[in-house]
Amino acid sequence: MLSVATHWVPRSSLRLARAGPFARRVKSPKELALQAPNPIRRFDVLFDHAEPSPLDDAAYAPYGNLGFPPPPAGRPWIYTNFVQSLDGITTLLGKHSSGGEISQSREDRWLMDLLRAHADGILMGMNTLREEQRQRGPDSRGIVFQVADPALRELRRKLGKGRERNIFVTSATNLDLSQCKVFDGDVVDAAILTSPAGAERLRAQGGHPQVAIIAAGDKETFDLPRAISNLREELGVQYLLCEGGPTLYGSLARADLVDEKFLTISPVEVGQIVPPEQERLPSEQGIRVLLRPTVFGGPGFTRDQMTHWTWMSCRKAGDHQFNRYRRKRG
Numbered sequence: 644m645l646s647v648a649t650h651w652v653p654r655s656s657l658r659l660a661r662a663g664p665f666a667r668r669v670k671s672p673k674e675l676a677l678q679a680p681n682p683i684r685r686f687d688v689l690f691d692h693a694e695p696s697p698l699d700d701a702a703y704a705p706y707g708n709l710g711f712p713p714p715p716a717g718r719p720w721i722y723t724n725f726v727q728s729l730d731g732i733t734t735l736l737g738k739h740s741s742g743g744e745i746s747q748s749r750e751d752r753w754l755m756d757l758l759r760a761h762a763d764g765i766l767m768g769m770n771t772l773r774e775e776q777r778q779r780g781p782d783s784r785g786i787v788f789q790v791a792d793p794a795l796r797e798l799r800r801k802l803g804k805g806r807e808r809n810i811f812v813t814s815a816t817n818l819d820l821s822q823c824k825v826f827d828g829d830v831v832d833a834a835i836l837t838s839p840a841g842a843e844r845l846r847a848q849g850g851h852p853q854v855a856i857i858a859a860g861d862k863e864t865f866d867l868p869r870a871i872s873n874l875r876e877e878l879g880v881q882y883l884l885c886e887g888g889p890t891l892y893g894s895l896a897r898a899d900l901v902d903e904k905f906l907t908i909s910p911v912e913v914g915q916i917v918p919p920e921q922e923r924l925p926s927e928q929g930i931r932v933l934l935r936p937t938v939f940g941g942p943g944f945t946r947d948q949m950t951h952w953t954w955m956s957c958r959k960a961g962d963h964q965f966n967r968y969r970r971k972r973g
C-alpha cells in the first residue's frame with residue numbers, strides 16, 4: 644500500500660522559520676508548506692533500480708535516489724524527459740501547445756529541474772523553442788531553458804557542472820539568431836547542431852561568436868549521430884538531456900541514441916485528433932485531420948526494429964506517475 648504523499652518543504656525554509664523574527668512560534672511543516680510559494684510533494688518511490696545519487700545531499704530529498712551510469716565512449720549518455728497524457732499525447736497543439744499544459748504538475752516541473760541539474764547540455768528541436776516564443780507573443784525573444792529552483796542550482800554547482808548549456812537542432816533555413824534571447828550568451832551557453840550548409844548560413848549572420856555551431860553531414864544533409872559525437876569531442880558534453888520535441892526524439896530514436904527515457908504520465912485524457920471546437924493557429928489551417936503527436940514523431944519502427952526497454956524506476960506524486968526506462972542493448 645502506498646503511503647500518503649506529504650508536502651515537502653525545503654530545509655532552508657524550516658531553518659529560517661526557527662531563526663527569524665517569529666522564532667517564538669515555530670510553524671508546523673504543514674503550515675510552512677501551505678505558505679511556501681511553490682510547495683512540492685515528496686514523491687512516493689514505488690521502486691528504483693538505478694545507480695545511487697552521486698552526492699548525499701538534501702536537495703534529493705523530495706525524489707530520493709538519482710544516479711547515472713558512466714557515459715559511453717565517443718558520445719554523451721543521452722536521457723530524455725517528456726510528459727504525456729494518459730492516452731500518450733505530448734501537446735494539445737493550437738494556442739495551448741506547451742508540454743506544461745499536459746503536465747499541470749509542480750512536481751513534474753521540479754523533476755525537470757533535477758534532471759537539468761545533472762546535464763552538461765539540454766538538447767531540443769528548434770520548434771520547441773519556437774513554440775515557447777510564439778506563446779509569449781509577437782514581441783517575445785523566447786525563453787532560456789535553465790534550472791529555476793535555487794536548491795537544485797546549488798546541487799548542480801556541487802556536482803561540478805559548468806555553466807548551463809542549451810543546444811538546438813535545426814536546418815537553419817529560416818533562423819535569425821538575434822531574434823532569440825537564448826543566443827545572446829548572457830544567461831547560458833548556446834550551441835547549434837546543423838548541416839554544413841546550415842552552419843554557413845548561420846556564420847554569415849555574424850555577431851554571435853558566443854554560439855557554438857557544430858556542423859555535421861554533407862551540404863544540406865545533417866548527420867545527427869556525428870553531431871552528437873562532436874558534442875562530446877568539441878564541448879565535452881558527457882550527459883545530454885533531450886527535452887523534445889517529438890520530431891527530434893523520433894530522429895534520436897531511429898538512430899538508437901536514446902539511452903534512457905524519463906516519462907511522466909499525467910492523469911489527463913485529450914485524444915489524438917484536434918477537435919473541431921479548438922481554435923487553430925494559421926500554420927494548422929487547411930489540414931483536414933490534425934493529429935496531436937506522441938513522444939515519437941516521424942517514421943517509427945517495423946515489428947523487427949522496435950526497441951526494448953528496462954523499467955528502472957517508478958514514482959508517484961498525487962495522480963501523476965514518473966517512470967524511468969533504460970534501453971536494452973545487445
Ligand SMILES: NC(=O)c1ccc[n+]([C@@H]2O[C@H](COP(=O)([O-])OP(=O)(O)OC[C@H]3O[C@@H](n4cnc5c(N)ncnc54)[C@H](OP(=O)(O)O)[C@@H]3O)[C@@H](O)[C@H]2O)c1
Pocket residue numbers: 724725726727732733734736740741742745767768769770771772774812813814815816817818865867886887888889890891892894936940
Ligand atoms: N510533452 C512534452 O514533454 C514536450 C516536450 C517538448 C516539446 N513538446 C511540444 O512539442 C512541440 C514541438 O515538437 P516538434 O516535434 O514540432 O518539434 P521539435 O522536435 O522541437 O523541433 C523540430 C525541428 O527541429 C529541427 N530538427 C529536429 N530533428 C532534426 C533532424 N534530425 N535534422 C534536422 N533538423 C531537425 C528542425 O528545425 P528547423 O525547422 O529549424 O529545420 C525541425 O523542424 C511543441 O508544441 C512543444 O511544446 C512537448
